[in-house]
Amino acid sequence: MIGFDPAARAWASDADAAAEAAETDARLAGIPRLDGTLLRDDASLSAASDDYGHIVHQRPAAVLRPGSVRDVVAMVRFCNEHCVPVAPRGQGHAPFGQAQVPGGLVIETTPLAAIGPVGPDSTTVTVGAGARWSEVARATLAHGLTPPVFTDYIELSVGGTLSVGGLGGQTHRHGAQVDNVTELRVVTGAGELVRCSPTRRPDLFHAVLAGLGQCGIIVEATLRLVPAPANVRHYHLTYDDLATFLDDQRLLVQDGRFDYVEGQVTADAAGAFRVYTLEAVAYGPPAGPAPDDATLLRGLRHTPSGVRYEDRSYFDFLDRLAPLVAMLKEAGFWRYAHPWLNLMVPGTSAAGVSAPLLDALTPADVGPGVILFYPLLRERLTTPLLRTSDEPVSYLFDILGATPPDDTAAVDGRLAANRSAYEAAAAAGGTQYPVGSIPFTPADWRTHFGPAWPALKAAKQTYDPRGILVPGQGIF
Ligand SMILES: Cc1cc2nc3c(=O)[nH]c(=O)nc-3n(C[C@H](O)[C@H](O)[C@H](O)COP(=O)(O)OP(=O)(O)OC[C@H]3O[C@@H](n4cnc5c(N)ncnc54)[C@H](O)[C@@H]3O)c2cc1C
Incomplete structure (x- = not known):
């Protein structure tokens, strides 16, 4: 059983929960009902405390394996209410703790991996953020179509590369992967599920693409398609x-x-x-x-x-x-x-x-x-x-x-x-x-973003007012 202690901003351990059964029941009343699972076993927490770099190890309090987008919304709202830090994790291929969150909640995106529908005349395809680019390629190539830009390694998640940019050898022709997105569904740091595009909530759209997870969790992306070579x-x-x-x-x-x-x-x-x-x-x-x-x-x-x-x-x-x-x-x-x-x-x-x-x-x-x-x-x-x-x-x-x-x-x-x-x-x-x-320090990040910094900072205040999202980037 899992209990959340708002005063400590942490989940109580199993032992604590057993010792304080009555209190735990009361705390549990606050945790939303989920379609998926909230994991607290050692293997799940250890896996979420590691990444491709094997340099940084920060242990979260829990890992959400969502059964639905609704679960992401519910848990982010809960974390926002209790000021618990949250980070989405795709394939965990960031090398320096960027998807880790000490004492907080890691949200696995791999279950959110639906692709399609796609047909021979499609100009776009809508995919879950946890889909890997290899899966997107296979699904669209069945109809002679392809996203125009790929990273060299295609077992990365769509949400993971769209949160950094997504550069490949095709970028000189088509831009980065983020330049080939027509719409996103995002769960903001306040737990709001929002559809955004260049014309609909553009401030959020531009704050999320290559936004290092600071303003919202991508749950779905609509990607441009072009004819594929054989x-x-x-x-x-x-x-x-x-x-x-x-x-x-x-x-x-x-x-x-x-x-x-x-x-x-x-x-x-x-x-x-x-x-x-x-x-x-x-x-x-x-x-x-x-x-x-x-x-x-x-x-x-x-x-x-x-x-x-x-x-x-x-x-x-x-x-x-x-x-x-x-x-x-x-x-x-x-x-x-x-x-x-x-x-x-x-x-x-x-x-x-x-x-x-x-x-x-x-x-x-x-x-x-x-x-x-x-x-x-x-x-x-x-x-x-x-x-x-x-x-x-x-x-x-x-x-x-x-x-x-x-x-x-x-x-x-x-x-x-x-x-x-x-x-x-x-x-x-x-x-x-x-x-x-x-x-990298927060001051380095301000230099890094340069003229884009004021818009990112404003979007952070609007969409993640309590600053719970993705502390592992060390930006705010
Ligand atoms: C072998 C290898 C080859 C690579 N090749 C390339 C390449 O050719 N071109 C290139 O551009 N990059 C390349 N990368 C880098 C890669 O694109 C990034 O590290 C990417 O973020 C990894 O995706 P992931 O699914 O593993 O993300 P994760 O490591 O899980 O997450 C990375 C960051 O994004 C955030 N994030 C994850 N999912 C979401 C989401 N749904 N919404 C919002 N934020 C999210 C996380 O919180 C974290 O801060 C490569 C990496 C590796 C390990």
Whole structure:
């Protein structure tokens, strides 16, 4: 049995509840009747005190596994009344405690995963926030349709990526995932269930997309759909010079000849991070023409021998990380700490900011992780809270390291390095993409949001007046 103690702003333990049976009954009268379950067992609380980073561990008092949106509304209202902090959790792939809530309530969104209906003429699909992007892709591809933008890893929840932005190699064409949402259903911090869009409660809509869960819990999102290609041609082009690699990425996103552009940096035989691989993907029919190598590769300055490509189905391309992730899980690397660095760097400073960071890296710093560059076009990014630089081209520069979890000195070293790297990026007019592990203060957040800060602050006061939502981001 579970009891809530308003004075302590916490749920009483099972032992307390047993000792104070009569009082517990009275307290329980306040907890709403639920279609789902409120969990307080050790396994559920421990799972909610961990995430993909395995660095931060904050234990909630309870976990809601909702049976309905009504449950989310009821429990958020209850928590709002008693000033209990709340955080929604999708796949728990944030790496630095962003979905954790000490002494509060974690709301799992995985049960809210309905998709559809969708048909061959659909221009949008409405999905539950807990649906994974892989599930959305499968459901829409059955009708030849697809959301236009995917993250590299597609087992993330829709609500989770829409709360951060959702960037992929298609972003230079279509913006971020948040730029492809036409409507949301949101439970505000006051426990109000609200439908919002660019024209209906736009202040809430713009405060929730890339809003890091601060003003509302997304329970449903309506996503734009476009025709999907059947197959794609995926090129890997090798460079031996960082500036040339970045210039070619810039050229490709500005002339738009490819549907997807990203790139990786790997270590050479001496352990120096100076092998650059540009990844570019051309969609085939019916979403694009049959790929023509000569036209697609014209004018690029990769090393002459450094061209390789494969043709694959569109879904296999979207799901390309599945075999690697299976291997990482099998080898135990998924359990490693992930002190991730994700920087948004202005195009003109990208080489200047990233080169010293790459020079300072050792293979041990990265471990079984990756280093990525995503070139982004400013004109395609329209969501106010998704912060980049004001330059026409920016780069998302990621050092996604993995460290043995018991090597706390190494983790602390990476966190300190992340902080310095953020400061170098900020000095050059950049910021972070907030999906990583950078020690950040409320003052840093105000700088981060810049001109978008007043609207976010006002929306927070309106929609989460008691400040209960998502304390793990450390913003308010
Ligand atoms: C292997 C891997 C690959 C990745 N690749 C990419 C990539 O290519 N591009 C990219 O942009 N990102 C990428 N990410 C980052 C990822 O998009 C974010 O960490 C995302 O938030 C994770 O989704 P989740 O469902 O695990 O969210 P969680 O970790 O569960 O939650 C993240 C944050 O969002 C909040 N939140 C969760 N659900 C909701 C909701 N319904 N409403 C409001 N707030 C909510 C949580 O409270 C928390 O603060 C990657 C992460 C991993 C681990």
